[in-house]
Amino acid sequence: MxxxxxxxxxxxxxxxxxxxxxxxxxxxxxxxxxxxxxxxxxxxxxxxxxxxxxxxxxxxxxxxxxxxxxxxxxxxxxxxxxxxxxxxxxxxxxxxxxxxxxxxxxxxxxxxxxxxxxxxxxxxxxxxxxxxxxxxxxxxxxxxxxxxxxxxxxxxxxxxxxxxxxxxxxxxxxxxxxxxxxxxxxxxxxxxxxxxxxxxxxxxxxxxxxxxxxxxxxxxxxxxSGAGDKSTELYSKADSFVQRLKPVVFTETDDKRFIDEDLDADYIVDEKAHSVTLTEKGIKKAESYFGLENLSDPDNMTISHHINQALKARGLMKRDRDYIVKDDQVIIVDEFTGRLMYGRRYSDGLHQAIEAKEGVKVERESKTLATITxxxxxxxxxxxxxxxxxxxxxxxxxxxxxxxxxxxIPTNKPMIRVDYPDVVYKTENGKFNSVIDEIVECHKRGQPVLIGTISIEKSELLSDILKKCGIPHNVLNAKHHEREAEIVAQAGKYGAVTIATNMAGRGTDI
Structure with a gap:
């Protein structure tokens, strides 16, 4: 109509x-x-x-x-x-x-x-x-x-x-x-x-x-943010506690309505809701570890907050996806651009919790001075x-x-590019096998290939598979950002294979 x-x-x-x-x-x-x-x-x-x-x-x-x-x-x-x-x-x-x-x-x-x-x-x-x-x-x-x-x-x-x-x-x-x-x-x-x-x-x-x-x-x-005056000791203690706990992970496809109350786990990681919660079993362990009568008591809010941030750091935040560790510092990877965000820190104590998890120096928590969206x-x-x-x-x-x-705005000349529909696989292995087959075929013809990945971790996983197949390639992610111009310049050449995160996703001419 x-x-x-x-x-x-x-x-x-x-x-x-x-x-x-x-x-x-x-x-x-x-x-x-x-x-x-x-x-x-x-x-x-x-x-x-x-x-x-x-x-x-x-x-x-x-x-x-x-x-x-x-x-x-x-x-x-x-x-x-x-x-x-x-x-x-x-x-x-x-x-x-x-x-x-x-x-x-x-x-x-x-x-x-x-x-x-x-x-x-x-x-x-x-x-x-x-x-x-x-x-x-x-x-x-x-x-x-x-x-x-x-x-x-x-x-x-x-x-x-x-x-x-x-x-x-x-x-x-x-x-x-x-x-x-x-x-x-x-x-x-x-x-x-x-x-x-x-x-x-x-x-x-x-x-x-x-x-x-x-x-x-x-x-x-x-x-x-400005420098805070709180001690960082509790972050390390909370991380030591969380390390001892047993998690259960619910992915986006799991139905959480049927969670067993007697679940054999200390905390639940809900990937879809991006949340982590202690089970009854986990709460009892926390009360025992920190010598508390009731973790929910308002007087224990500080300890509860530190435990929650330690749970997020271990359950939700992934190294080489959300952040990297470089020169003993936790550096955030921008989820939209795939680039390192030097000088930026997660708020509300999450950055400190990740520092404790990664075993680097835990910096003092900061307080918000100004904010805008x-x-x-x-x-x-x-x-x-x-x-x-x-x-x-x-x-x-x-x-x-x-x-x-x-x-x-209309195109200068009629569009000749063909956009194919998405292909969906049951498993990640099936997807990667298909991607590798496609790369091998293109590489044999000398056709340059660009493979987009969602994280540093996935780009390096794909790189390892290509190495085993003996296919020479370049990897463009936040770890190799200083080679960006050089890698982009080579990416369209005969037989070139380039794996990139979303660093190459916007405004990059190949």
Whole structure:
């Protein structure tokens, strides 16, 4: 029924694109004039545009010429000319909407159009990426266009001091990750003097992989903590106790309605609910071990909390999936990007419980000083836009939560890639055997293969199987992140086999 109606009146995206086409045609008509300009004349356009804005012109007034300038500069500096569909994408982003563009359609290049246009106001533009690697790559790569046109480009990455951050935010265009932008906002809200703040007003942001940041991670709290004063001794004691206990694990497919009250286990791990609870048997053992009459007594809340965190650390948190241990430190692996989150710690004592489990130094528990979610942070921007390959599935959420339209941008050429349906196996072994068979077949033909895995642990398991089969390959996970650019550069070559976690899942060109 809906498809029939769509045929008659056209989809929302198609109708919006029809409205945009006259602007695209105007940009097209300026192309021959732009080609005649010298480099110096093109560079002078930035000053000309700023003067027009100061004289009362709007960004929409100068859009066609500004986009035509960026298109010509990109062609000269990068050797890449924006296709018409990319011009459409740029207009959609300038309008404060989400441009859904299929993989490989050049989202990075599209962003240069609205970024340049909006940077002309002098109020700053933030380009938000999912990881430091992409932020650095795009700021250097696309930065050539902006620098040619006389605009400054800043980069916010982990490890910068306040002066460096302030300078980066003072730039016309600032690249960085969602985490860095969010934490800088929190830190700015904790300073006493205004001159110590690093960010300017939140003017305009373009969020790359917008569904990951604004939907998947929307409720993720960013937390700034200060040092606490509690002793860490109880974490080690709680871990020693939990080590002695016998668990029973319920997976996502188990029916927990039929749990036997006389279960021969001290605690239950529920993987689906992501929870761990002591059984009656376990509670009695805890009371005996800690010399308590009643574990549920409010006076014993601290001990109960430490036991619960030790249970979570042993029952739910897996090494090489949720975190790694490097240089005697527990470092979190970001579940969305597969990257190491240096300097970040689990809250509520969970990080200390994991440190006790892994036998490294248990740091003092911290207390929360400031917190915000990505959802609340990004809603503070005066204008917000986003790009992704998959946004239509969350169209309703984008509209309801952020008041953002999703416009599906057509591909430059007809899609020739074939997407096969999912294949489901009864067991993990059956799945891996099938994956290995497929890899061997492709490798024989010299066809490059990329295998996506959900964790460091699984990527290394698959790597071990391939080693036994004698198939040379590269592994890209958080442990080998320093080789990322090199591994990605090799991944599309004849006969290459690459195993990757979700580190290579977004914005990585292979």
């Amino acid at each position: 809906f498809k029939f109606i769509e045929k008659i009146i056209g989809s929302y995206s198609n109708r919006e694109i029809k409205r945009i086409m006259p602007i695209v045609n105007k940009i097209e008509s300026l192309e021959s004039d732009m080609k005649k300009l010298s480099d110096a004349q093109l560079k002078a356009k930035t000053t000309e545009f700023k003067e027009k804005l100061a004289g009362g012109a709007t960004l929409d007034d100068i859009l066609p010429e500004a986009f035509a300038v960026v298109r010509e500069v990109s062609s000269r500096v990068l050797g890449m000319r924006h296709f018409n569909v990319q011009l459409i994408g740029g207009i959609v982003l300038h309008q404060g909407r989400i441009a859904e563009m299929k993989t490989g359609e050049g989202k990075t290049l599209v962003a240069t159009l609205p970024v340049y246009l909006n940077a002309l106001t002098g109020k700053g533009v933030h380009v938000v990426t999912v990881n430091d690697y992409l932020a650095k790559r795009d700021s250097e790569w696309m930065g050539k266009v902006y620098n040619f046109l006389g605009l400054s480009v800043g980069l916010i990455v982990h490890g910068l001091d306040n002066a460096q951050r302030k300078k980066a935010y003072a730039s016309d265009i600032t690249y960085g990750t969602n985490n860095e932008f969010g934490f800088d906002y929190l830190r700015d809200n904790m300073v006493i003097y205004k001159q110590d703040m690093v960010q300017r007003e939140l003017n305009y942001a373009i969020v790359d992989e917008v569904d990951s940041i604004l939907i998947d991670e929307a409720r993720t709290p960013l937390i700034i 990505f959802q609340n942070y990004f809603r503070m921007y005066h204008k917000l836009a986003g790009m992704t390959g998959t946004a239509l599935t969350e169209e309703q959420e984008f509209q309801t939560i952020y008041n953002l339209d999703v416009i599906e």
